[in-house]
Amino acid sequence: MIINNKRNLFKFVALSAVLAVTSCNNADFFNEYRSLPNGWEKSEPVVFSFESLDTVAKRNAYINVRTTSEYPYSNLYVIIKTTPPEGDAIVDTLQYQMANADGSMLGSGFTDVKEHRLIWREKTSFKKQGVYKVEIQHAIRKVNEVKGDAVLNGITDIGLQLQ
Template sequence: MRIRNSIFVFGALLLLFCSCDEKRVFDEYKSFDGAWNKDSIASFDFEQQDTTSVYNMFVNIRSNNDYPYSNIFLIVEMQQPDTDFTIVDTLEYQMANPDGTLMGEGFTDVKESKLWYREQVKFPTQGAYKVNIQQAVREAGKVPGVQELEGITEIGFRIETTE
């Protein structure tokens, strides 16, 4: 009887922790094999039918201690359905504390950074959207970009409801 109650409590707790992500509308990751090449574009396709609700969008980055910089530059493009209209943003995010330790959530050397992309957004039209994310890191004083960006293991794109 005691074991059965323990299993029930464990199962209930597991269900509770797994169902806590009620705001998620879209959440997907692309993996890199040790480094993110400057020519590699992470693409995310999603359908959006709701044009009345308000959403927040995030770029999620999983990095490890091999990441050599204190910040990261990204080029993010969002293509709207059935048009040639594309929103292009060049974004900079802080990735490390002044002492060099990586920012983000995580207990091991892998940290996940949830970075704001756009907030309080209403999608203008229904249909298939596409988001492309490309790294654009450059070393100080150098024009060409970093060819292989070490320490980035995954890049993700997330959409959440604001309600």
């Protein structure tokens, strides 16, 4: 009888902990990935489209990048072009640190594949209802070279996450 009550108590505590943790997480409004099996070609931006009906809610926006040990740089430069349903496109040029000074990759993961969750915008809102288009293009180039890398190797997936 005592063992059975202890098991029930354990189940109750475990279930309560799971519910407490999951209820505090931010819900994703949008979360998609694009696979890049042959590397990230500079001439082909990664494109996402989503519909926003809420013009008031504040959302955090992330660019999610999966890299392998073949990624040759310690940083990542991206150009993000956001086209609202009506009006002019907004262009952001951003730099993210991808590796430590010793060359070890930042991000999460236990294998040579690392997940990088890169903040793009904090507490942003989409002021017009309709379909938004987001294009992400890499802007990596070698030092003292004007022309960028045609193909950026070591990146397997690019994602857009809005919470």
